Amino acid sequence: MSGRPASPRRRAPLFLRLGVIAIVVAAWELAAHVFTHIGTSGDPTVPSIEFLGTNSIRRLADFWNGGLGAPSPSAGGKETYWGAVLAVGQASAASLERVFVGVTIGLLLGIVVGVLTSTSRRLRAIMAPSMHFLRMVPFLALAPLFEVWFGKTDLGAISFIAYGVSVVTFTGTIGAVSVLPRVFIERAATNGASRWATYRHVILPGIVPAMRATVLTALGLAWTLDVAAEILGTQRGLGVMMDYSLRFSYTGRVIVVALIFLFYAAVTYYLVQYLTAVMIRWQPRHEVEVSQLTAIGGAAPPPTA
């Protein structure tokens, strides 16, 4: 009885998928040649692919402070591709670290509090309304608050990401537990399972499929929150690159950094999907597809009444 792969099974043919990307790129290039307006910074408002691939990428070296064989442009050095790679690498490390730490803390917090809340009537009565209220507050509206509280530090960005992830994970966990058939918990009880054993053998494994969708949603949110936090209040990171590029209207660099964000978001998304596939190999086929739809649609599982 080998486990079936949990990856999407009905994919469009490769040439179609690549074809769509080619059309988007071609349309962009066409737009660059139609709208030739040049912004105040000297960057075209709609930069061509060639401009993005040369000028915009190379000039990201502006964010490199020198060393490792690449001069610091701010100290009068030359902007080099190597410098750009180093600058992007350094910023990426900062951003990835924040997302990783923030997501880890947020997930743990959200799952633990969510599971405890959904299995305790009293706790649910206390927690659920305020948590659902927090869920309704736009996360980005709170970003300045975190900047005020934590200043321009990593701690501020990480706690902001952890906050957002934990709220989404909490509501997702409540939803996941609420759709877990009650008979499983009753069966555990009639086997004499303790509360802890019920969490371990029944509730936690039982909510994995729904939680997988929530985790993927939370991961997407984490990248959004990371951009917001870095634009508002940090000294380094991809978001800082984007912020400075925006301020000086370097449209091309903004687009390059956005594409880097997109790349990381996609890579982490598929990485989590791949790594967690083994956890849902027991699922019937149609359920796998439903949970994937939920994840791709970006909708959190429905909150409980």
Add this chain to the structure above:
Amino acid sequence: MTAPGPPGGQRMDPVPVATQLEHRAETTASAHIRIRDARVSFTRADGPNVDALAGVDLQVERGEFVCIIGRSGEGKTTLLNAVAGLVPLSGGEVLVDDRHVTKPGADRGVIFQADSVFPWMRVLANVEFGLRIRGIPRRRRREVAMEHLRQVELDGVAHAWPRELSGGMRARVAVAAVFANDPEVLLADEPFGALDYVTRRRLQAVILEQWGRTRKTVLFVTHDVEEALVLASRIIVVSRGQIVENLPIELGRPRSEAMLASKEAVAIRALLLEHLGIAAPTTKRHDGAPLAAEELS
């Protein structure tokens, strides 16, 4: 090395132990399950208080196979859940082995109406679950689980995922899981209700075989008169939260088609159908003895 004796250096006398046990058996010579004036009520969302159980008295002897039948929503499942400890009583008491039932426990195994096989555990792990909870060492519980899978002819799929099994096979996994845990009392809540006729008959045979071997005390809820006739040593009819019929079934075992077509069986069937509101009412009420067939015409 001899076993340590009682304080004071007195010798252990084997005889009084046996007498003690006999004495204990006499003083606790009561039914395995005793239900006294059990009441369960809840408030319906639209206001009124509903008595799911309205004062049930029932005694079940050790080793009896009691089928509970009744129309849906009349309290069969609530009665079973009260014994399982899954619903709190609002009055009366339920005793199993002279102990008050206050919560679920491993001494009362339940085969649920819904599919209760954990989809995230392979078949073997599902059957091992109860033993694992009780802290039985891995090797031992594997042996026990495999033996019970063999008894339901599923040892060949021990390492399959439940999703790879048919509904009937999963029902057999549930049966194996409950018997592997060796409960004192087996509670079954329409366990085969969702299955096709042939599968249901096979599973009834499996249950009877297990019961024959272990002589567990069984409470078996069903809406199916035929199923009750095949299985029960006693049939109880529940209506509006009360027991309205308590009928020993003295048909032989194994129950052949001939036995199920006997006059006695026909009379019981007619009586049960009447309780379920299907047959035309007979002029005479049941007085404890089976009705004669001509009385029903």
